[in-house]
Amino acid sequence: MRSTVGSTVEGHDTPPFCSLLLSYIGLNLRSHGCFYSRSNNLFQMGAPKQKWTPDEEAALKAGVLKHGPGKWRTILKDPEFSGVLCMRSNVDLKDKWRNMSVTAYGWGSRERARIALKKSRQISKHDGTPMSISTVVKDNDSEIVDVKPLAMSSEPLQITGQKRTVSRLDDLILEAISNLKEPTGSNKTAIALYIEDHYWPPTDCKQLLSAKLKALTACGRLIKVKRKYRIAPTSAFSEEKSSKFLLLEGRQKEPRIDVKPLSKSQVESELTRMRNMTAQEAAAFAAQAVAEAEAAMAEAEQAAREAEVAEADAEAAQAFAEAAMLTLKNRNATKQVAMHYITPYPSLDDCILTNLV
DNA sequence: ATAGGGTTAACC
DNA sequence: GGTTAACCCTAT
Numbered sequence: 001m002r003s004t005v006g007s008t009v010e011g012h013d014t015p016p017f018c019s020l021l022l023s024y025i026g027l028n029l030r031s032h033g034c035f036y037s038r039s040n041n042l043f044q045m046g047a048p049k050q051k052w053t054p055d056e057e058a059a060l061k062a063g064v065l066k067h068g069p070g071k072w073r074t075i076l077k078d079p080e081f082s083g084v085l086c087m088r089s090n091v092d093l094k095d096k097w098r099n100m101s102v103t104a105y106g107w108g109s110r111e112r113a114r115i116a117l118k119k120s121r122q123i124s125k126h127d128g129t130p131m132s133i134s135t136v137v138k139d140n141d142s143e144i145v146d147v148k149p150l151a152m153s154s155e156p157l158q159i160t161g162q163k164r165t166v167s168r169l170d171d172l173i174l175e176a177i178s179n180l181k182e183p184t185g186s187n188k189t190a191i192a193l194y195i196e197d198h199y200w201p202p203t204d205c206k207q208l209l210s211a212k213l214k215a216l217t218a219c220g221r222l223i224k225v226k227r228k229y230r231i232a233p234t235s236a237f238s239e240e241k242s243s244k245f246l247l248l249e250g251r252q253k254e255p256r257i258d259v260k261p262l263s264k265s266q267v268e269s270e271l272t273r274m275r276n277m278t279a280q281e282a283a284a285f286a287a288q289a290v291a292e293a294e295a296a297m298a299e300a301e302q303a304a305r306e307a308e309v310a311e312a313d314a315e316a317a318q319a320f321a322e323a324a325m326l327t328l329k330n331r332n333a334t335k336q337v338a339m340h341y342i343t344p345y346p347s348l349d350d351c352i353l354t355n356l357v
Numbered sequence: 358a359t360a361g362g363g364t365t366a367a368c369c
Numbered sequence: 370g371g372t373t374a375a376c377c378c379t380a381t
């Protein structure tokens with residue numbers, strides 16, 4: 001609709017917006033300095049391209065965050081964004097989002113595919129046997145096949161309410177680490193930056209992020225080494241709900257013993273390690289555990305309304321810290337205490353190991 | 358309504 | 370002349 005400003009072809013929705021359009025164009029003139037030199041008359045046939053303003057881009061990002069990519073019409077109708085985006089159609093939103101996804105990666109699938117297509121055309125000119133795009137793309141870069149524009153590849157937000165942000169953040173973190181492709185893993189800042197760049201997260205995202213990183217590490221989906229996180233080799237993207245979460249849900253009803261095969265042995269070795277610690281080491285270890293728990297609790301407190309998982313994780317960390325403290329107080333009772341606190345929750349094994357690294 | 362390929366205007 | 374972003378077209 002916007003592209004037909006002044007057009008006699010599809011100008012049906014023009015009159016009501018005339019004054020608005022004028023002010024909008026004026027805004028563009030100001031914000032972009034020189035405005036499309038080819039067009040001395042803004043209302044001539046072939047309306048000038050309307051560059052997206054930062055406000056519009058922000059609204060689009062926020063809209064995608066809220067409704068998910070692909071819900072262009074919904075975003076457009078949302079009163080929260082309809083004001084800023086009133087000059088854009090749902091197709092405009094889609095195209096812009098595609099462009100943004102492309103530039104966010106430097107090279108997007110579309111662009112690379114186009115390059116590949118150009119090459120294939122050049123090749124076909126020579127040998128007269130044009131290749132399909134997909135074939136060319138595959139041959140040039142196997143990654144391309146699966147590299148849809150990032151935001152498109154993320155699942156539409158199905159879960160309503162505040163839980164949506166939480167469960168989605170899991171995927172974002174994994175995506176971030178995966179796409180950052182740092183050999184030794186990515187630190188929290190890099191992950192936060194990535195998410196911020198691509199998804200325009202809510203302002204409390206960093207707080208949530210800390211808790212979620214901890215939770216993902218605890219459940220074994222991420223491996224933390226020296227403040228850097230990488231995806232665990234066996235971590236399957238599709239395995240959404242970790243056993244930890246289920247166990248945490250069930251633990252209040254009845255403690256469960258059916259843990260991962262290695263869980264008990266890991267705990268045993270850890271307990272042995274604890275028993276063999278010097279008092280100083282144990283104190284430091286306990287202090288660290290307590291600090292971790294407190295940090296997790298503090299983070300969870302702030303994100304509590306939204307991050308149930310984070311809270312559960314904090315509780316788990318707290319439980320472990322308590323176990324550690326009890327260990328210090330009564331070494332002889334260590335095994336019983338730890339078995340009570342730790343055994344039902346296999347993810348704490350990872351927690352222990354992670355905290356000790 | 359949406360996705361994705363294609364086209365074109367603006368920019369360098 | 371190449372690249373990019375906005376826009377167009379069409380299949381689903």
